[in-house]
Amino acid sequence: MASQFGVLDVRLFSEPTRVLEQGWKMLSTGMLTGDSFATIQRLVIGYVxxxxxxxAFGLxxxxxxxxxxxLNPTLAALYAVPKIAVLPLLLLLFGLGDVPLVIMVFFAVVFPVYISTESGVRSLDTQLIEAGRSCGATGITLFLRVILPGSLSQIFAGLKVAAGLGIVVIIAAEFVSANNGLGQLIWTSWTLLQPDPMFVGIVLAALIGAVFIQIIVTLEKIVIPWRSGASGVTKSIRRVRHHEV
Incomplete structure (x- = not known):
């Protein structure tokens, strides 16, 4: 409506209907599928x-x-380096291709995950560790039964933050050093003053990010079932009491 009434300049801000039409046209030609697959592939490899x-480092x-x-002083110094500033060095070392882009995503992901994991381990209640030891848990058993499960909440928090950063970095890196991908699509459309495909790329990048984060949230619910909330804890306590009775 804003476009039709002249409130927005349609040469800069595409109508949603035009964006949908352009997206369908690009999808039918296979162009959008190829760009999306390239971005997702680089993102997933670097993220994993x-x-x-x-x-591993955090634990x-x-x-x-x-x-x-x-190691913390060195890791802190590396974390402070802007990730996009490393891209020219990676291009010199590995040339054009997917390797520099995957490494960029890796750098964006590894630090928030490591920081969250380390924080989760160090903030673990010492009483839980002592309780595990009093039950005979030592070494790898103590790690698998107490330390790792107790840190999973912080680990998944870092994974969710890293997912958002990974999306940002891969799109930004594709602006300047990729022959395909959603970042390249957005940048090329901007340079050619074609707002319709540019908005298609922006919307699709947002959708991929939302789906990616939702996958991690779903995985968190599967891996950490005790995070279902107070009601779930209350039900578990009731079942235990009923069993004791």
């Missing part, structure tokens, strides 16, 4: 590698004071 490394540093003293 970054998440695994970040969780090790959270449990070892010596490792924290040795």
């Amino acid at each position: 590698i970054g998440a695994v490394v970040g969780i 090790v540093l959270g449990m070892s004071r010596l490792m924290r003293a040795a």
Whole structure:
């Protein structure tokens, strides 16, 4: 309505109907599918590698004071470096292609995941650890039964934050160093003053980000069923009491 009544300049702000029409046209030609797949592939590969490394570093540093003293200053310095500033160096080392883009996503993901994981381990209630030890849990058993489950909430918090950062970084990196992908689509459309495909890319990037984060939220509910809320805890207590009676 704003476009039709002249409130917005349609040369800059496309009507939603035009965006949908343009999106359907690009989808039918296969152009949108190829760009979307390229972005998702780079995002998923970089995210998975970054998440695994970040969780591993966070667990090790959270449990070892010596490792924290040795590595935390270096990791803090690397975390402060703007991720997009590393892209020219990666292009010099690896050239054009998917490798620099995947590494960019990795850098964006690994630090928030590592920080959240370390925080989850260090903030774990010491009484839970002592309770585990009093029940005979030591070493790997204590880690798997007490430390890791107690840290999962913080780990998933970091994974959700990292998912949003991964989307931002991959789109920004594709602006300047990719021959395909949604970032390249948005940037090329802007340079050619074509707002319709530009908005298609923006909307689709937002949808991919929303779906990606929702997948992590669903996985969190599966892996951490005890986070279902107070009602779930109350029901569990009632079942235990009923069983005791």
